[in-house]
Amino acid sequence: MRIALIGFGSVGRGIAEAIVHKNLDLTVSGVADSKSGIIDPAGIDMRAVLERKRETGMCGEEGISAMEIITSADYDLLIEVTPTDARTGEPALGYITAALRRGKHVVTSNKGPIACAYHALRTLADEHGVQLRYEATVCGAIPIMQALENGLAGNDIRGIYGVFNGTCNYILTRMADERLTYQQALLEARELGYAEADPTYDVKGIDAAIKLVILANTVWGLSTTLDDVDTTGIDAVTSDALELAEGQDCTIRLIGEIVPGKEILRVSPRIIPKSHTLVVSGTLNAVMVDTDMAGKVTFIGKGAGSSETASAIISDVLFIRDHHVKRT
Numbered sequence: 001m002r003i004a005l006i007g008f009g010s011v012g013r014g015i016a017e018a019i020v021h022k023n024l025d026l027t028v029s030g031v032a033d034s035k036s037g038i039i040d041p042a043g044i045d046m047r048a049v050l051e052r053k054r055e056t057g058m059c060g061e062e063g064i065s066a067m068e069i070i071t072s073a074d075y076d077l078l079i080e081v082t083p084t085d086a087r088t089g090e091p092a093l094g095y096i097t098a099a100l101r102r103g104k105h106v107v108t109s110n111k112g113p114i115a116c117a118y119h120a121l122r123t124l125a126d127e128h129g130v131q132l133r134y135e136a137t138v139c140g141a142i143p144i145m146q147a148l149e150n151g152l153a154g155n156d157i158r159g160i161y162g163v164f165n166g167t168c169n170y171i172l173t174r175m176a177d178e179r180l181t182y183q184q185a186l187l188e189a190r191e192l193g194y195a196e197a198d199p200t201y202d203v204k205g206i207d208a209a210i211k212l213v214i215l216a217n218t219v220w221g222l223s224t225t226l227d228d229v230d231t232t233g234i235d236a237v238t239s240d241a242l243e244l245a246e247g248q249d250c251t252i253r254l255i256g257e258i259v260p261g262k263e264i265l266r267v268s269p270r271i272i273p274k275s276h277t278l279v280v281s282g283t284l285n286a287v288m289v290d291t292d293m294a295g296k297v298t299f300i301g302k303g304a305g306s307s308e309t310a311s312a313i314i315s316d317v318l319f320i321r322d323h324h325v326k327r328t
């Protein structure tokens, strides 16, 4: 199967490393970052691309754009791993739309286009008989989409609850464990590379809310947007509040909840017992799915990281290769 890989940052490089070091039987025929691109129908040497990116900051040649690769190169599946814009979904939305219109399968880690335009993209994929998969958009390495689609098939999903943002979880863990203030814990998270220079998306609960929108729209077929999520971040959580929770053998976690039957779609800091399955430490994510037959099933794992996110992408790619691409 031939791949076009658009975006060569942390996740794109993680995917390239996996392709280099594992025998995945994938041929990459196009690669692009924001400034350069490379096309070779015979297959690109990904080891050389990784080296060039490291040395020059560019994966290919100036003058070859991502859109040119998407609209004219020879490939079966687009891997789209460019930055997220939660309000417009661009530029990823345009890239994904163009690939689907050409009848190409799409795998993305980008929450923007899935949260903004899921139903339109799904319709386009169905019309062209191709797959659109986005495991990496929710909880990184945790295979939650696969579990909901396959492992828990036949169950009625009553609700989904979880810790969807590793940065917030890290900050709250450090505030509780080391009695740091919110500002001290945020500074530490920044120094360790867990928080962006502008942490607004994370600490205001927006990143977790986007993930709820993706789950609500794809699991229950709803048409929710970011504005429908009742969202409160962790930036007003104080050390005193954590200490008070501690006194009751509880702690505070930023919990995302979807319970369509009760019209709950909410992200908020919650006081929960320390023994609760959703109380995970550091940057971990946790998702609990409440079902009618299987009961409550909880998944815990890394929600971000280069190889962790690449793991989710590769799993989607191999799923499509093994189930939807005719071997010649």
Ligand SMILES: NC(=O)c1ccc[n+]([C@@H]2O[C@H](COP(=O)([O-])OP(=O)(O)OC[C@H]3O[C@@H](n4cnc5c(N)ncnc54)[C@H](OP(=O)(O)O)[C@@H]3O)[C@@H](O)[C@H]2O)c1
Pocket: 006, 007, 008, 009, 010, 011, 012, 032, 033, 034, 035, 057, 066, 081, 082, 083, 084, 091, 109, 110, 111, 136, 137, 140, 303, 304, 305, 306, 309
């Ligand atoms: N990192 C994680 O752990 C993680 C986890 C889950 C989901 N995600 C999502 O995965 C996506 C990629 O994340 P990342 O951490 O790899 O981001 P990143 O390190 O910022 O890399 C983004 C890549 O996209 C390229 N790019 C930027 N604008 C572009 C454009 N208009 N056209 C083509 N390429 C463009 C950048 O080019 P340059 O190299 O030239 O700057 C860079 O190679 C994001 O949507 C993110 O939210 C990331």
